[in-house]
Each structure stands twice: as C-alpha cells, then as structure tokens.
Amino acid sequence: MGQIHALRPTEGPPAEAAPAPVPRRGKLTIRGLSKSFNGAVVYDGFDLDLPLGSFISIFGPNGCGKSTLINMISGLAPMDAGQALYDGRTIGETNISYVFQNYREALFPWIRSIDNILYPLKVMGVPRAERKRRVEALLAEFDVKFDLAAYPYTLSGGQQQTVSILRALVTEPEVLFLDEPFSALDYEMTLFMREQLQKIFMKRSITTLLVSHDLEEAIQLADKLVLLSRRPTRVAEIVDIALPWPRDGAATTSEEFTALKRRCLDTFWREVKAAPEPS
Numbered sequence: 094m095g096q097i098h099a100l101r102p103t104e105g106p107p108a109e110a111a112p113a114p115v116p117r118r119g120k121l122t123i124r125g126l127s128k129s130f131n132g133a134v135v136y137d138g139f140d141l142d143l144p145l146g147s148f149i150s151i152f153g154p155n156g157c158g159k160s161t162l163i164n165m166i167s168g169l170a171p172m173d174a175g176q177a178l179y180d181g182r183t184i185g186e187t188n189i190s191y192v193f194q195n196y197r198e199a200l201f202p203w204i205r206s207i208d209n210i211l212y213p214l215k216v217m218g219v220p221r222a223e224r225k226r227r228v229e230a231l232l233a234e235f236d237v238k239f240d241l242a243a244y245p246y247t248l249s250g251g252q253q254q255t256v257s258i259l260r261a262l263v264t265e266p267e268v269l270f271l272d273e274p275f276s277a278l279d280y281e282m283t284l285f286m287r288e289q290l291q292k293i294f295m296k297r298s299i300t301t302l303l304v305s306h307d308l309e310e311a312i313q314l315a316d317k318l319v320l321l322s323r324r325p326t327r328v329a330e331i332v333d334i335a336l337p338w339p340r341d342g343a344a345t346t347s348e349e350f351t352a353l354k355r356r357c358l359d360t361f362w363r364e365v366k367a368a369p370e371p372s
C-alpha cells in the first residue's frame with residue numbers, strides 16, 4: 094500500500110458556511126465483502142456491524158487482512174464484492190482521514206510542519222481565519238512539545254507522526270483510520286501518543302478504526318476490539334472494552350485489563366491453532 098495521506102474534502106459549500114459537525118451515532122455496516130489476491134482468498138462474504146462514534150481496534154493473526162479491511166472500507170483499495178456504509182452513506186459521502194504507519198513518506202518534506210497540517214484545509218478552500226481557528230483549537234487539545242515551524246525531516250519519528258495525526262484531525266473527519274500508527278516509535282513515545290489520542294477521542298468521539306499488532310494498545314484505546322481469524326477471514330470475536338477513560342499506563346496492569354487481555358489471547362490462540370498460517 095502506498096504511503097499516501099488520504100483526505101476526502103467535504104462536498105458542498107466552503108467550510109466557513111458549513112454547520113458544526115454533528116456526531117453520528119448510526120452504524121458502520123459491512124456486507125458481503127470479498128477480496129482475493131492472485132487467487133488467494135482474504136475475505137469471502139464478510140459481514141460486520143460497528144457503532145459509529147466509537148473507537149474500534151482491529152487485531153488478528155499476521156496477514157489475516159487487517160490493513161486490507163481498512164483500506165477497502167476507507168475507499169483506498171477496491172473490494173471484489175460487497176459494500177461498506179456509514180450510517181447509510183457511502184465512503185464517498187463521508188468525511189474521512191487516514192494515518193499510515195510510515196509517517197516519513199506521508200508528509201511533504203519541503204513545507205514546514207504547520208503548513209503540512211494546514212495543507213488539507215487549503216485544498217478544501219477553507220478561508221484563512223477558519224484555518225487558523227481550527228488549528229488553534231486542535232493544538233489546545235494536543236500537547237505538542239516541539240516547534241511546528243520546523244521542517245518534518247528535522248523532527249523525530251514521534252514528532253513527525255504527531256504532525257501526520259494533527260493533519261488528519263484538522264479536517265474534523267467523521268471517521269479516522271489508523272494503520273499501526275505507532276509501530277515505528279519507541280515505547281515512551283508510543284505511550285505518550287496513546288495518551289494524546291485518548292484525549293482527542295474523549296473530546297471529539299470521532300469514529301476511529303485502529304489496526305494494531307499490539308494487543309495491549311488495541312485494548313487500551315478501544316471501546317470495541319474486533320478479533321479476526323486466519324484467512325479466509327471472519328470475525329472471531331468482538332470484545333467490549335468497558336474500562337473507564339482515560340486509560341493510563343497503570344490501567345493496563347489492572348486486574349480487569351489483564352482479564353480482558355487473557356480473554357483476547359485465548360481467542361487469538363484458538364484461531365491461530367485452528368488453521369495453519371496460509372502461504
């Protein structure tokens with residue numbers, strides 16, 4: 094998958110004239126999704142219903158199709174068959190942002206970090222005063238500890254990914270897709286980013302779909318954890334994570350958290366042992 098930063102401008106009048114976004118509480122409905130690569134079936138008639146306005150983590154065995162799933166339902170990759178509807182609307186009618194694992198290739202190196210963040214708003218034709226308002230509002234929520242006037246290549250990995258995430262959020266998306274956004278960061282930075290993301294999510298309740306290889310992260314951030322099987326991929330289990338927010342590092346060692354992790358691991362190992370890894 095190319096490391097692009099997908100932004101889908103809202104259709105209709107310029108953002109200044111648009112009303113404040115109303116959080117949607119409908120469902121993301123995936124029906125009859127099928128996908129094969131060179132004859133290898135990844136999905137075959139896959140169905141899934143998820144509540145909008147929630148933080149959803151997607152976890153499963155290596156190569157089961159986690160990225161393929163979010164790429165298809167975000168419109169970045171074609172489905173062979175099936176559809177995904179957001180409260181009854183297609184992805185083309187929904188305002189989304191996507192953050193990739195590889196932040197280095199996602200940012201424009203020739204413009205300053207702040208201009209990377211502002212870029213989608215410029216493309217959308219948002220007037221200057223509104224652009225300033227949106228960025229200031231976002232920066233008030235996100236603890237940025239570095240100079241946004243710096244060029245991306247002068248920043249650390251965590252700082253660059255912060256810029257990517259801010260750029261994704263500044264368009265006030267209804268749905269945010271995150272494909273292993275922290276996997277290239279060191280542990281300290283990862284913990285900090287998880288905290289920042291929770292702060293944003295608690296305030297904005299953006300529908301968020303996170304693909305993670307890290308079960309602790311997947312549980313810590315999610316309202317619901319979707320556990321996938323081996324290919325052809327189906328839903329092995331959907332686990333409700335009803336832990337109080339925010340969930341700091343200490344929360345991940347609580348008895349309740351540990352029990353949830355054990356339950357998810359039981360399902361994971363059952364699925365992994367039930368079928369050999371496909372070639």
Ligand SMILES: Nc1ncnc2c1ncn2[C@@H]1O[C@H](COP(=O)(O)OP(=O)(O)OP(=O)(O)O)[C@@H](O)[C@H]1O
Nearest residue numbers: 094130131135153154155156157158159160161162
């Ligand atoms: N563009 C492509 N062309 C051919 N095969 C692909 C393509 N994209 C994905 N695949 C294959 O589809 C399967 C699912 O890939 P995908 O990257 O979605 O899985 P994943 O669960 O996200 O993987 P990982 O756990 O390694 O991150 C894998 O076998 C992969 O090799």
